[in-house]
Amino acid sequence: MNKVIIKYSVFFLLLCAFAVSHSALKIIIKKVPGNIKLAIVPFKVTGSASQDVSAIINADLSMTGKFNIFDGSSLPSKPSTVAGVSSSAWGRFQNVVIGNVINSGGKYTITAKLLTSTGSVSVKRTINKTASRSSLRLAAHQVANAIFKELVGIPGVFDTKIAYISSVKNNRGRRITTLITADFDGHNPIVQRSSKNPLMSPTWSPDGRKLAYVLFKSNGRSSIYIQDVRTKRRTLISSFKGINDGAPSFSPDGSRLSLTLSRRGNPEIYTFNLRTKKLKRLTFNTAIDTEAVWTRDGRSLVFTSDRTGGPQLYKVSASGGRATRLSRNGNYNSRASYSADGKKITMVHRYEGKFNIGVMDLNKSNTIRSITTGRLDESPSFAPNGSMVIYASEYNRRGVLWIVSEDGKAKNRVVLPEGDIREPAWGPKRR
Amino acid sequence: MNNALMRTISILAVLVMFGALFGCSASRKPGDRDVVSGKGKRGSNSSDSSLRPWEVEGNPLYNRIVYFDFDKSDVKNNSRDLITKHSTFLAKNANIKVRLEGHADERGSREYNIGLGERRSQAVRRLMLFQGVTDRQLESISYGEERPAIEGHDEGSWAKNRRVELVYLN
16 A cells, blocks of 8 residues: 555656656547548457557548548448458449558568559559567558558658647746657657747758757847757757847758857848858848748758848848849748748748738749638648648647648647647658 | 554655645746736845835836837837836946847747847847947847747737837846
């Protein structure tokens, strides 16, 4: 009895200490039927599995808005072999996923088959994965990637990571901000850094191994750090007088970081060479110049400036010189983020008085379309395959994230059990 | 281990457990200091009997918040009187330092709002320098939208959050 009480006391103390930082995100998927029909049959499990593999695949594919998924009671039966799928009963689904998960002493083998069921039933793709207990979730995401690639024609992003900031009140009512990395669907959260002062602007290095971010000190001064995601070892990059912020961003080759400093009295864009430690100033005027991101060739940067009144997007050469205006629609466009192919930019875009997420297709007209209808949407970031955008917004007075399809049709809400989450940054393609 | 000791440990453990539970559920109003009224704990390390002038209610220096319009960083005419009072005091007391903390409301992008808060604190700083305060008495910083005075999502809250706070450091 005594031992039990002691044990539980320690448990409660630990719960108190870690509740703030270790909460996993929850995704609320709104199933929006897409064009590609797909039946997902629950996989046959031999032994026991720590993860529901077919449910993970189903959730991944459901989020994209590209599939019209049939599952559960809408299926005629639950076959685990090709012979169990007849074209008469399954033809209307067009595509069918069946599979097996075998647990042999903690070593998992997944065999998934993507079938075409129109006309005669044939195997379109067989996907084999082996995994340990801890990598089973990742293996399930990789099966979803292969199915996505086969049916959509572009790589899936279900094995990628995101970084984000949480803000949760501690037991003294004080807000604690935490920089977290997690799987794209919020699982496996890892605390990178926590502070009672604001943390902001996380951004990934192109190889996905490092994060740059901004941390405030108690005296209100800010600093930029670069941190190794795995070892959590960090390097102080900049702590000049004035602001050290403006959404730092790595150049595509990872050798330079763009940042905003006001050490000369006004927010200006600089690049910092991570090897030579040399700063180069790119903007010279009395406006706010901030939020620079690199073009895919690393030769130019797109940034926010209010030099004509309200914030708009401009482009400047990485070697300096005159900036040209990119955004023309609306009176507020800020915080650009490129798609990996460099063909699109997503940004905060004010439309009819509300702050939406906009997408600009880079062509002659550079027209911006709103892909969201929120009131306080911000911090958009493309998935590495360009098919989805993650951004932050307010929902029922809480800070939440949304993962939406690039056309804005499929919307999935990501919430923390308590407190606010914000500033998501979608990591690069897994290497 | 004897019985008495075991009993003491278990009682202590129960107390710790309740403490932990209570600690987890206790909550307070947002913010450590009352920003809206300007009552700050910062810099008041002396006893109540020797309050600094800016800590005394009714003193001209008691109001220490300058408000701004949306996406604007120019000091409004109705804020000039407040700033002038602080400048006059600071010009006469060269040893006293003030941190100008710029803030923005939550609308728009967070990093642009850092820039906006910086511009607001710089606007107040320039006016105070013009009014005779020396450069070494003032420091401009910006929290952007990261430290709202009021955690609301409406125009009333936003108006209170677009501000520069004068924080006396002595």
